[in-house]
Amino acid sequence: MTTNQFAIVDTDIHERVQYKDILKYLDEPFRHYITNCHWIQEKHMPYTQPAVAGVDRADAITPDGRPGGSDLAFMQKQLLDDIGHEYGILTSALDPSPSSMHGWYEMATALASAYNDWQIEEWLDKDDRLYGSVHIAAQDRDAAIKEIERVGSHPKMVQVLLPIDDIMWGDPFYHPIFEACEKHQLMIGMHHNEPPVYYGKWPRYFIEWHTLIPTAHMKQVTNMIFNGVFDKFPKLGLIMIEGGFTWVPHLMWKMDQQYRDLRHEVPWLKRKPSDIFKQQIKVTTQPAEELTKQEFASLVEQMGTDEILCFSTDYPHWDYDSPTRALPKMDPELKKKIFAENAKAFYPKLPK
């Protein structure tokens, strides 16, 4: 039974892979390194798990005990059918994302390819509502471009995923990746991996780290804009996933004021940063702070457009946002835009 009465495009759904599930898609010798040589993923976070079931909603654990997001049928039942999604964008990363892995670029590249094939075969081909993200290991730029060329034209791949971590993606070294994206009508989806939010380090507590994730998103947006990515690639779009949205007016004002004073340093910027933001950047809503109707409306007004925000649940993670409970009441036109139309307008490959 569908619980909502309005169209929803959910811009952040995490399907989850166990390494053993992608082994059959993984080329040798990398499969051998995992099955016979004890390669395991690296993990960094020094904290207790945030919630009852680790980083997942406790009720998203599958009936046979696998982690949330591992099973398409269960996700369909608990999320897509129950809520009545029109479309959902899959944004899972391997954990860590291949572009965040330290060292051994070849393994990261091979894992990204295996992941893409697994995602297409086990998810995108099996549910019409689901659209996908191309995973790459961007540290090996040229291999990453090959991967975009290999799977980027798949009709259900709508973006290339880049982690927000300790690489600033606006650097010209990565621009050929954006060129490949533009060629395949792929947008860039940025989602944090485990960004160092305290001057390159971990704060003492998870609550500090999680509070400051939006600062990592702000850094990437600032870096992409001032490095001229959007001037160079006018058809490229960037969506900032899971950093919340209340920071947007502040950053627009700050960048515009700096631009008025310091434009001489970045002469390639032909538009005000806030105009670039409005034209080429979207921001997902989750994790939404609890705002009143007035606070929310005023914030959207401060953005100067109601076309930036795109609703997202972040299912199955612990900080999931319910489509009926997370955002305050808003007028029907705005609701249509935030819950579906803005995302449809953003992704060229999403049916209108």
Add this chain to the structure above:
Amino acid sequence: MKEQIVCKTSDLEPGQMKASLFGKQSVVICRTLDGEFYAFLNQCTHQGAPLDKGMICGATTEESQPGEYHYCRKGEIIRCPWHGREFDIKNEGRMLANPNKKLPNYNVKIENDHVIIYK
């Protein structure tokens, strides 16, 4: 409906909880370590998560000074399965981070090994 049997006392060990129905309403029955029973609406006040899928646990308390942990209240706190908000079973289901908010609760009595809740 005024009162209703929601489960047997033997259905819950101390420190456990389970969902049941009160009329059409989903409720969560909790049993604290001293053996007492409590009942709340099975819906988190935040975004409506089913509380029975969360955890009964203890809490680190507000008496702690910075850098100190005191783990106590074992078996008396419901932690929500989604965003982890903590509700105090023995204090009317009040939220630890904001005691002005509480879970809607029900009266409970035990008769012949039956847990009965009533409004």
